[in-house]
Amino acid sequence: MAQALTSVREIERELSSLRAVPGGESPYQRTSVMTHTAWVPEEWVEAAEDVLSGLAERHPSRTVVLFPQPDDDDGLDGRICTETIRIRLKGGRADVPASVVQPLLLPDLPAFLRWRGLPPFGAEYFEGLVDVVDRLIVDSTEWPNLPDSYRGLSEIFDRVAVSDIAWARTSRWRPMLASLWPQIAGVERIRVTGTAAQAHLLAGWLRSRLKREVVLEHDQADRLEGVDIDGEPAPFPPGDPPAGSDLLSEELDKFGRDRIYEDAVRNAGGETN
């Protein structure tokens, strides 16, 4: 059982000690290709652990998992297992997570922030973290009030690169829809059977790329099961849907802005029936 650490300095000291081979004089090197920070409120803990456990092979990284517990008394509770640091941010510490994370970022390596649930756009604790990372990874499937919630996201595009797992989950369908060109050029109405996020993002993508209004009809489902173009079902794309950790892993390979996604988000709030 890992020992509880109550300050960032103790966490740093523990990380340093992991590099020393017992009885050896030379440091024990570890390979990390990034710092991966995850903001995990209580309701997301189980889902987050599943995804994190699938990441290690492709992206050896220092992982800082932040569990906000604002209702507790002030304090930190850090536990380290290999290069994964789990920190409970208690009381007021949950308001200043950037100050906890910054000393733990590996220098000169890209830093990613995975945010579970809808980010509190404008809140200081969220904005502070956004300013210290290179890429924010969200899953808008987890968000309420779509497409209105996309408005806050589009306002941070100039500050940080954004990945959306919901967008990644449409990646098998977009090439298939693109293959319907030129018939799809005049599309007026699409019906998407899938999550609200997938429906709004696909509609936003078609509106932005085709530069025309496209009316969205949405049938709720847990996964993207079908797309109708002006009443005609589009062919089902080949392949199996990728696992959550694979989707996150692919997003961690990206460093630049995804302008196509950004345009889709900006156009997600079109006409919906």
Next chain:
Amino acid sequence: MATTQENPLLEGLQLRRTPDPCILVIFGASGDLTQRKLFPALYSLAFRRLLPERFAVVGVARSEETDDEFRERMKEAVQQHGRDEFRDDVWETLADGMRYVATDFADEAGEDRLVNVLNELDAEHSTGGNRVYYLAIPPSVFGTVVRALGKRRGTEGWTRLIVEKPFGRDLESARELNSAIEEHFEENEVFRIDHYLGKETVQNMLALRFANGIFEPIWNRQFVDHVQITVAESIGIENRAGYYEQAGAIRDIFQNHLLQLLAITAMEPPIDFTADSVRNEKVKVLRAMHTPGPKSVVRGQYGRGFVEGEEVAGYREEEGVDPRSMMETYVAAKLYVDNWRWADTPFYVRMGKRLARRETTIAIQFKRAPHPPFEEVAAEALRPNVLLIHVQPNEGMSLAMDFLYGGAFRTGLPEAYERLILDAMLGDATLFTRIDEVEEQWSLVDAIVAAWARDRPAFPNYPAGTWGPPSADELLGRDGRSWRRH
């Protein structure tokens, strides 16, 4: 009008290349390569849905076998040698289009049977006459098969011919084989396979050199002291005495894999990554290579010894090998590439059977720091920097510096044959060898072999399980250098 515009939906999409519908015909379907490499590779491609939707495979070999027996044997091969979990649904998609034809191609009846099967599969799977012929057969029957295929080539669809090494046994026979091919096939239809070129690390070598600003400025005689390329196998000749007694290490490995690794290491930046641009640069390296003098080449043959704790027989004791055989199982050489980039920079290469460990590496050893300012550390204790490219068994790269050893992390990489089979289906010849490269490689080998005819070394001259004969160490020792430590 929408049809004349570019498709705006394609912007930003990473599109997967999918080959056209086709039939893959494997000649030599009863052989080891088909079972250990080709079918496991096909299964992995099917597992990742990288094969065309309309696809069929025909196995051709001399031994009598039914379609079902062939399917069962290949299923077992995939289960034994595949890198992915075995799934019945994936296997069924592959097995559905599998057929077997028994023929030695010495008679018209066999050719007729194959053509009939191909026509039936075209009708069943709508493969449009597109053919990939994979020739995993001995050189002795190569000409017969090529002529028969050429004579019977259809008028519909495209044809691609994948040719396994060795491509000939000297320059003259390579040219003969090529003449036979040229009678019926265009050069852009021929894919001479060197599976080392399909290794991810070999491809990443191109990316390492030409996509990273820090390496290219120092990738030359000013900064590189020398290069060492090692292709070491711990196995012996594995029941291939008939082949190996004709080929030896120089034709089996040196002529193809080793010279290709050297060419990729030494080549100039291509103007782009099309097949011909890359191959143009490789052939320039091969043309610029000195023919090494007799003192610059060492050959060896293994005797009895211990590999991985077990005693193993010497080469002359292997079944099917002449007890007085003078065939080499080891070659080491000092080679030079005579151009502005590499003049006077030695490329030390070695390859052999029954060496201490299986390992293929390219080591770029940089020159020592000119003046070590650390008084307490003897200059000799400072190691020169080495960029080490691991081709197998663990693909990756590492850079040895005096305060750091940063290892590349490794994950499941595709097998070389998966990449190469897919590229051939797509018509992308970048990772295949062109005839002018083959001819340059044979010119060098022919000169070395001609010099060998004049002496008779005392074989065996290295015990199995070691790193080769002492004369290989002397080859570098004379230059004040040594083989990389293991």
